[in-house]
Amino acid sequence: MQLTLTRRFVTLALTGAVLLPIYWAIGIYTARSHEPVHMLPTFIDRNVPLEPAWVVVYAMVFLQCLAPLATITDPRVLNRTVGAYFTLYLFGTPVWLLYPVAVERDPVPITDLWTYGIGIVRYIDPPGNCMPSMHVALAVMATLAVYRHDMLVGRLLGVSAAMIWWSTLAIRQHYATDGLVGAGMAVLADRLWFDLIPLPAEAFDRLPRATHGVWLGVFVVAVLFLMSGWWLHWVPLDQLPPNSLRW
Numbered sequence: 001m002q003l004t005l006t007r008r009f010v011t012l013a014l015t016g017a018v019l020l021p022i023y024w025a026i027g028i029y030t031a032r033s034h035e036p037v038h039m040l041p042t043f044i045d046r047n048v049p050l051e052p053a054w055v056v057v058y059a060m061v062f063l064q065c066l067a068p069l070a071t072i073t074d075p076r077v078l079n080r081t082v083g084a085y086f087t088l089y090l091f092g093t094p095v096w097l098l099y100p101v102a103v104e105r106d107p108v109p110i111t112d113l114w115t116y117g118i119g120i121v122r123y124i125d126p127p128g129n130c131m132p133s134m135h136v137a138l139a140v141m142a143t144l145a146v147y148r149h150d151m152l153v154g155r156l157l158g159v160s161a162a163m164i165w166w167s168t169l170a171i172r173q174h175y176a177t178d179g180l181v182g183a184g185m186a187v188l189a190d191r192l193w194f195d196l197i198p199l200p201a202e203a204f205d206r207l208p209r210a211t212h213g214v215w216l217g218v219f220v221v222a223v224l225f226l227m228s229g230w231w232l233h234w235v236p237l238d239q240l241p242p243n244s245l246r247w
Helices: 005-032 043-047 052-059 075-098 113-124 134-147 151-170 176-194 209-231
Strands: none
Touching: 005 075, 052 113, 052 151, 052 209, 075 134, 075 176, 113 209, 134 151, 134 176, 151 176, 151 209
């Protein structure tokens, strides 16, 4: 039985409605609490320059994590993929609460489109739940889910996942270790759901590659929308909170 569009949409809506509030609530709690946070800078972090333009690549994960919906045809595979996404949060939540890691980042003056993007990112994503990086974990999970059906597109998403990891360093959202731990966590969650009880080969039939144009097109529209926000001054710069370590 092939997945219907309704099933895909409902799955996406329910998954996001449950997981995103968990991540944001923990991030806000940690950022506003008086508990000590931990710093884990490495040689890599100290030598990667701030490059605000990488904020575009950083934002790509919000759509790349939907790539499996443009590939998967079998409900059993979709159910396991959703289970793997939930497992990422099951792994990450105790660490975020018990060992909060934050990137000590200096405020970035908002002077152009890219620094405006960083201001928006830092407003919606406080830095108290950096380890493990769910940003990188979601990108890698999407890569693994698609690669199982389509090796070519999976490899391309793998390159994108690596670029997303780099973007987390270039805009000072994460340490290098955060992303590596997140990637390892994604691999473990994927294996738990797909290797312990294998599915038959026919479960991994795929949709036409052109279907990926849907989420890629949405990403382009979203970027243009945010660009319009800068050009039309939808969010006055003095209304963005200080984008430093804590609010």
